[in-house]
Amino acid sequence: MQDSVETVFSYFPDLTGKQREQFAVLGDLYREWNSKINVISRKDMDAFWVHHVLHSLAIAKLVRFLPDTRIMDVGTGGGFPGIPLAVLFPECEFFLVDSIGKKIKVVDGVKEALGLDNVVARQMRVEEVKEKYDFVVSRAVTAFPAFVPLVRNRITGNSRHALGNGILYLKGGDFEQELAAFGNRATVYA
Template sequence: FKAGSKVLDVGTGGGFPGIPLAILFPDTQFHLVDSIGKKIKVVTEVAAALGLKNVKASHLRAEQVNDKFDFVVSRAVTRLIDFYPWIKGKFNKDSKNAIANGILYLKGGDLAEEIAESRLKAELYPLSAYFSEEFFDTKYVVYIPQ
């Protein structure tokens, strides 16, 4: 992410993937949201303990967020057909990064049916190309440009 980018992490849980990304990209603003207050409390404490000034954590559902972002990230919160309506319309119109603004969704399994069902134009990036452990054989980053 280029400096000044804004990223929404939907269903962050314990802060993944938002917290590691915030560490890697200190000049990018991350808004981590989850509908479970206890999880957001932990995320807030972790971000403070790590001194992450680029993290905002909110006890909200994605649909309640009233802001625009360059990217929305998430880790297998739900099927894409259900996820997309939550975040549709939350993207900045102008792209400043090497790829167009969009969704970066961590997901596993056979995704052909799910992607077809969603009718979204998706690109799959297998994590097995970067990690040799068997666990990653069926894991992907699903990129959906906006």
């Protein structure tokens, strides 16, 4: 698979002109920030579009967030999956949290450069978050059984989506064992 913004465009052909422009500059923004603050391994920057952007946008193939949906990205790191999702869903609110300040500095810089008014980023631990969100997204911050207690009380009960409100957790490898204790309350989408 080719690793370029064109790959994103091929998977998401209905992007607006503005979204295409935002995605088009994303790679250069992260390369620039990564030269100052290492948030993505140098080796992984070679697969930026597939490993980071498309991986984040896989959530959009599962659920199409409705306008005014509130999404919290826990352990966002450099802004994944939150930033790509915020570009794709400009009418939704994204709250990106990470306990490491330099990562939030990168997120704020990328957010500003892209003009993402729908993103708020904070240096804090998820345990400090008081508000509730429709969905919590994350990319393998910790083992799933340890993650659920951190966020379950931060999800609203009123769902407007075909897929009920909850956790959308991106993780590779053998995830089945971590989910065994959750029975039919958890689903793996490959």
